[in-house]
Amino acid sequence: MTVLCPAMDAPKLLGRELAPGTSRAAEQVDEQVREGLRHYVEPRLKLLSSEIEELLDEASANPGTHPINPETIEAAFEFASLLPRSLPPPELAADPDGEISFDWLGPSGKIFSVSIDGTGRLAYAGRF
Numbered sequence: 001m002t003v004l005c006p007a008m009d010a011p012k013l014l015g016r017e018l019a020p021g022t023s024r025a026a027e028q029v030d031e032q033v034r035e036g037l038r039h040y041v042e043p044r045l046k047l048l049s050s051e052i053e054e055l056l057d058e059a060s061a062n063p064g065t066h067p068i069n070p071e072t073i074e075a076a077f078e079f080a081s082l083l084p085r086s087l088p089p090p091e092l093a094a095d096p097d098g099e100i101s102f103d104w105l106g107p108s109g110k111i112f113s114v115s116i117d118g119t120g121r122l123a124y125a126g127r128f
Helices: 024-061 070-082
Strands: 091-094 100-105 111-116 122-127
Touching: 024 070, 024 091, 070 100, 070 111
Parallel strands: none
Antiparallel strands: 091 100, 100 111, 111 122
16 A cells, blocks of 8 residues: 655755655655646646746836845745636736735626735735
8 A cells, every 4th residue: 555645844954855754656656646736737837937937027127116035936936836727817916015916807896816925925805
């Protein structure tokens, strides 16, 4: 029997992630799951990645705005990779405080917005 139990917040030692003892079969299953997930999210992630990079370029070109730090970019990429494919693609924008917002605009003034910062904190609001 093979059991997959990915490590959550695995401790690190000298920059290397420590993982609990696993069998070779479990490692192969983990790699297959990760590869399948990459294949599943790749089309959406490519679209959102280019938009996130454009936001970074715009923020660095406008000195009057709060800069977007690398941790915020990384958190935005991670958040984008977790979005289900069943959702329509969001509109992306740089917030004045350096956060990145993901906005979904619906019919009749419906809206849902999620902002993410460099710590991974999410702030969200919606009107339904």
